[in-house]
Amino acid sequence: xxxxxxxxxxxxxxxxxxLKSPRPWTIVLAQEQKSGYGRKxxxxxxxxxxxxxxxxxxxxxxxxxxxxxxxxxxxxxxxIKEDFGLEPFIKLxxxxxxxxxxxxxxxxxxxxxxxxxxxxxxxxxxxxxEKVSKNLEKKATSLRIELGxxxxxxxxxxxxxxxxxxxxxTISR
Amino acid sequence: xxxxxxxxxxxxxxxxxxxxxxxxxxVGGKEFDxxxxxxxxxxxxxxxxxxxxSKKEIKAPISGTISGVFIKEGDFIKRGQKVxxxxxxxxxxxxxxxxEGKIEKVSGQKxxxxxxxxxxxxxK
Numbered sequence: 001x002x003x004x005x006x007x008x009x010x011x012x013x014x015x016x017x018x019l020k021s022p023r024p025w026t027i028v029l030a031q032e033q034k035s036g037y038g039r040k041x042x043x044x045x046x047x048x049x050x051x052x053x054x055x056x057x058x059x060x061x062x063x064x065x066x067x068x069x070x071x072x073x074x075x076x077x078x079x080i081k082e083d084f085g086l087e088p089f090i091k092l093x094x095x096x097x098x099x100x101x102x103x104x105x106x107x108x109x110x111x112x113x114x115x116x117x118x119x120x121x122x123x124x125x126x127x128x129x130e131k132v133s134k135n136l137e138k139k140a141t142s143l144r145i146e147l148g149x150x151x152x153x154x155x156x157x158x159x160x161x162x163x164x165x166x167x168x169x170t171i172s173r
Numbered sequence: 174x175x176x177x178x179x180x181x182x183x184x185x186x187x188x189x190x191x192x193x194x195x196x197x198x199x200v201g202g203k204e205f206d207x208x209x210x211x212x213x214x215x216x217x218x219x220x221x222x223x224x225x226x227s228k229k230e231i232k233a234p235i236s237g238t239i240s241g242v243f244i245k246e247g248d249f250i251k252r253g254q255k256v257x258x259x260x261x262x263x264x265x266x267x268x269x270x271x272x273e274g275k276i277e278k279v280s281g282q283k284x285x286x287x288x289x290x291x292x293x294x295x296x297k
Contacts, residue, residue: 112268
């Protein structure tokens with residue numbers, strides 16, 4: 001698993017899209033994002049403590065990429081439920097909530113010429129954020145806030161990537 | 174018949190002779206035969222710079238809703254430049270130009286729904 005790690009980046013999506021030779025399953029990981037974003041360029045609160053990464057997806061059919069985007073939410077939700085015993089709620093296609101508060105978001109971006117040139121999936125998961133900012137207190141949470149303990153970011157990252165690989169293999173048969 | 178041809182300051186000694194249906198043209202040391210059946214001959218290979226005369230259009234690669242327009246008529250765009258953002262199939266899709274050129278017409282507007290194959294931009 002090739003990981004390109006940054007302490008701070010404007011957005012892992014932007015960094016991943018700029019890679020000179022983007023190979024499938026290369027991961028761009030950041031400890032914090034200054035301008036993290038979700039769909040429709042809505043900002044994604046990305047202080048230190050969260051798991052923010054983008055992964056280069058293998059060249060796939062557009063329909064499979066759509067399915068994978070939806071399945072990615074299930075992959076993340078399953079980890080939250082099975083590993084931590086929390087009750088995630090998936091708001092399709094790309095947000096996951098715990099106790100009505102957002103904990104994760106998923107965004108797939110494709111770059112098209114006549115055909116797909118690059119597909120990048122970005123996932124923001126609030127893992128070890130100790131405290132969310134005042135204006136987001138009622139809207140966002142983290143696994144640490146819900147569980148009261150630190151969790152292993154890298155382990156979750158590996159689980160998510162393994163889950164995505166497995167799902168893509170299944171749907172693209 | 175002998176004569177000289179001057180092309181770009183260089184003179185070529187040329188000789189034309191005709192016998193029955195055969196016309197012989199000698200240029201320098203090379204001889205070219207022309208008959209009634211054979212009227213074409215490659216005298217010189219000339220290389221022209223390759224130009225793409227096909228129509229340059231950027232089409233919607235999939236159906237969706239335009240959520241961003243990054244160019245306007247009159248702009249000169251480069252190959253690989255982002256021109257549109259298209260929301261489709263729960264994903265965001267950056268449409269980049271496969272051509273470079275001046276934009277003659279922009280057909281897509283923000284918020285507009287487009288179908289796969291719709292022409293979004295015409296270039297010259």
